[in-house]
Amino acid sequence: MATFLRTVESFVQGARTMPQRYYVGDEVFTLEQDRIFARSWLCVGRSAELAEPGAYKLQAIGADNVIILREKGGSLRAFHNVCRHRGTRLCEAARGTLRETIQCPYHAWTYALDGRLIGAPHMQEVAGFDKKEYSLVGVALEEWEGFIFINMASSPEPFDEVYAPLLGRFTRFNLAGLAVGRSIEYTVRSNWKLVLQNYNECLHCPTIHPQLSRVLPYTSGANDLTAGPFLGGFMEIAPPHASATMSGRSCGLPIGALPQEDQRRAYYYSLFPSMMLSIHPDYVVYYMVWPQSPSETKIISEWMFHPETMAQPDFDPSDAVEFWDVTNTQDWHICELSHAGIASRAYVPGPYSPRESVPAAWDREYLARMSDGMAPRA
Ligand code: FES
Numbered sequence: 001m002a003t004f005l006r007t008v009e010s011f012v013q014g015a016r017t018m019p020q021r022y023y024v025g026d027e028v029f030t031l032e033q034d035r036i037f038a039r040s041w042l043c044v045g046r047s048a049e050l051a052e053p054g055a056y057k058l059q060a061i062g063a064d065n066v067i068i069l070r071e072k073g074g075s076l077r078a079f080h081n082v083c084r085h086r087g088t089r090l091c092e093a094a095r096g097t098l099r100e101t102i103q104c105p106y107h108a109w110t111y112a113l114d115g116r117l118i119g120a121p122h123m124q125e126v127a128g129f130d131k132k133e134y135s136l137v138g139v140a141l142e143e144w145e146g147f148i149f150i151n152m153a154s155s156p157e158p159f160d161e162v163y164a165p166l167l168g169r170f171t172r173f174n175l176a177g178l179a180v181g182r183s184i185e186y187t188v189r190s191n192w193k194l195v196l197q198n199y200n201e202c203l204h205c206p207t208i209h210p211q212l213s214r215v216l217p218y219t220s221g222a223n224d225l226t227a228g229p230f231l232g233g234f235m236e237i238a239p240p241h242a243s244a245t246m247s248g249r250s251c252g253l254p255i256g257a258l259p260q261e262d263q264r265r266a267y268y269y270s271l272f273p274s275m276m277l278s279i280h281p282d283y284v285v286y287y288m289v290w291p292q293s294p295s296e297t298k299i300i301s302e303w304m305f306h307p308e309t310m311a312q313p314d315f316d317p318s319d320a321v322e323f324w325d326v327t328n329t330q331d332w333h334i335c336e337l338s339h340a341g342i343a344s345r346a347y348v349p350g351p352y353s354p355r356e357s358v359p360a361a362w363d364r365e366y367l368a369r370m371s372d373g374m375a376p377r378a
């Protein structure tokens with residue numbers, strides 16, 4: 001009953017789904033890239049995947065492409081993948097190791113790993129040319145709980161201010177100390193927002209996820225973040241299940257020093273705009289959602305475990321991986337059907353129920369960002 005009341009309290013009467021133009025057509029898609037993806041802190045993976053000096057990966061964000069690399073000195077840096085000579089993309093391979101420099105494949109302008117231009121053939125013959133004025137264009141980068149975040153804005157809102165509601169909130173889960181045991185990339189023929197909305201409610205769980213509903217009853221738990229950029233809460237793991245796995249058993253050591261109540265809970269949060277974080281007693285799954293077009297979305301999901309769990313000779317992540325691979329596939333399919341229906345001339349916005357208070361809150365946050373591109377009104 002307490003859960004129900006809390007859900008109802010955060011529900012805004014009269015909330016409806018968004019108009020069709022938010023899901024189809026290029027106009028809103030382009031605006032989203034400008035007002036949301038070019039200005040928000042975006043999770044681009046784990047710090048540990050770029051462990052060695054010189055290690056790099058590329059991240060496409062709409063038409064932009066960012067190089068994320070580990071400098072010789074050990075710190076992570078991010079730069080636009082754009083040569084300052086005639087704009088050519090510098091790095092082509094999705095990931096790899098850079099030796100001392102980044103060299104443009106076109107006319108061999110050469111940059112140090114801190115972004116400084118250090119070589120530019122024949123430019124010394126150009127009056128007034130100064131290499132210092134042609135460093136790579138930097139992208140802001142922060143690390144939090146072992147995740148890498150980047151922000152393409154020229155003066156981004158400080159990460160610590162944006163993430164203040166979450167700083168310290170997950171300490172007991174030891175997120176920074178976890179290691180990735182499995183990654184899966186999905187392509188979904190749906191608008192990216194339908195993926196976020198779907199993640200943010202479990203009203204669909206009894207119909208879409210019969211196996212999940214036995215483990216995580218959709219009426220259990222409570223949402224503890226119900227407005228703003230971070231939304232979600234916990235669900236109770238129903239006995240005799242110990243975790244959200246195919247077997248119902250734990251698939252490893254507890255991820256951290258968990259209090260009693262967290263040993264039977266799973267936490268689900270969406271981190272605006274495009275990260276989803278699912279925390280279970282014995283493993284974590286996180287998702288990076290990348291819009292490819294109004295009707296296509298790439299989703300990268302990674303399963304993380306305690307390193308000692310992964311070091312065990314019989315370590316097998318499949319019990320947890322399969323549970324969510326099955327569930328995700330069910331979700332992606334319903335998102336595709338949802339997108340197909342929304343694209344129809346018959347679609348008009350429909351009413352949300354109190355059990356969909358979180359997707360309704362997500363829509364409000366999204367619309368606030370889209371209306372002025374600034375932080376939402378309190
Ligand atoms: S475009 Fe890069 S060196 Fe000419």
Ligand SMILES: [Fe+2]
Pocket residue numbers: 198199204205208209327331
């Ligand atoms: Fe679902």
